[in-house]
Amino acid sequence: MKTILLTGATGFLGSHLLEALLKEGYSVVILKRSSSNTWRIQHLLDQVKTYDVDCVPLEVAFRDQRIDTVIHTACQYGRNGEPIHKIVESNLMFGLKLLDAATFFNTDTFFNTDTFFNTDMFFNTDMLLQKYLNAYTLSKKQFVEWLHLQSEKIQVVNLKLEHIYGPKDDKTKFVPWVIDQLERQVEEVKLTMGEQERDFVYIDDVISAYLLTLKKTMQMERFTEFDVGTGMLTSVRNFVEEIKRAHETLYGKSNTLLHFGALPYSAGEMMTINVDNKLLTDLGWAFNISIQAGITKIISLKLQSDL
Known part of the structure; x- marks a missing residue:
């Protein structure tokens, strides 16, 4: 079985x-700090080999074993006010070192x-944050x-991943934040009108896309790009209202506005x-988890962990 080098293993995705x-059954090597x-x-x-890239050069991981495939998921959004050069170092320079x-x-x-x-996928609308998010977008594009x-x-x-949601996500992200507001029974949750349309895709379906494309690389060109999404758009408002409905089903009536x-x-x-996921669906991929099922699963798992 192939050996995979994975970055960003400590993150949500x-x-x-x-x-x-x-x-x-893959052998996995991870890079972290x-x-x-x-x-x-x-x-x-205890099932993986780990290298701390702030302690040893990342090339050591390649010298120690034959790496068949690199899966690069590490990134820096700049949500915590990191300077722009740190965002570029993480999203561009580290990626280039890994690619080299x-x-x-x-x-x-x-x-x-x-x-x-x-930026609407974050509850913080501060202009300084948007500046850093623009740096994130530019560095990823480069x-x-x-x-x-x-x-x-x-x-x-x-x-190219659409808006992923699922358990173990960062609490500052949109979906966990909305759920947290409902759990704390805040008086109101301030939002935009929520008319924006987005493709919300559950984490398990995203993972299945990685596994499928990993197995079918022999069928691909030297550079192949996939949109990973359900192909169906949902308004932010409908998505948030579905979160509240699912939360009330499990916890009872909520007075949060x-x-x-x-x-x-x-x-x-x-x-x-x-969103054009035709290339991915032609490869044999399909999403299996609806928004209703995905949201219910997140809240149910959260409820179990709180017990």
């Missing part, structure tokens, strides 16, 4: 992906995690351009998006 890769919080993957650490090493050591395939991103250039030397699979229209739209707000 990476932790779910790590668990799935191990269940599939010595200061990384490993709470999501603590139960898996993979190319030098003749790794077969480089999977990159690209994202659809918009890295994809480098991947195009290097695809002559290494096969590249670029997965969802105050749509309390916040203005961000400057340049994208009111809808174009």
Whole structure:
């Protein structure tokens, strides 16, 4: 079975992906920092080989074993006020170092995690935060351009993820934040009108896309890009109202007011998006978890963990 080098394994997406890769029988090597919080993957650490990239050069991981595939999920959003150069170092320079090493050591395939991103998916509408999020978007776009250039030397699979949600997500993200507001029974949750249309895709369906494309790289070009989403758009308002309905089903009637229209739209707000998942569905992928089922699953798991 192939050996996978995985970055971002301690994060939301990476932790779910790590668990799935191990269940599939892959040998997994992870890159992290010595200061990384490993709470999501603590139960898996004895099954993987770990390198702290702030202590040893990342090339060591390639020298120690044959790496067949790199799956790069690590990124820096800048949500905590990190300076722009830190965002660029994480999203562009670290990615380039990883790409250089993979190319030098003749790794077969480089999977990159690209994202659809918009500031309305965060509850904080502060303009300074939006500045950092723009830095995130630009740095990710630049890295994809480098991947195009290097695809002559290494096969590249670029997965453009729509809005992922699921258990173990960062509490500052939109869905966990809304659930937290309901749990704390705040008087009101201030939101925009919520007319923006987004493609919400459950984490398990995203992981299945990684596993499928990983197994079918032989059928792909030197650079292949997939939109990973359900292909169906839902308004932010309907999604939030579904969260409240599911929460009330499990916890009882809530007096929290969802105050749509309390916040203005961000400057340049994208009111809808174009998702074309045909290339992925032609490969054999399909989503299995509806929004209703996904939200109920998150809240049910949260309820169980609180017991």
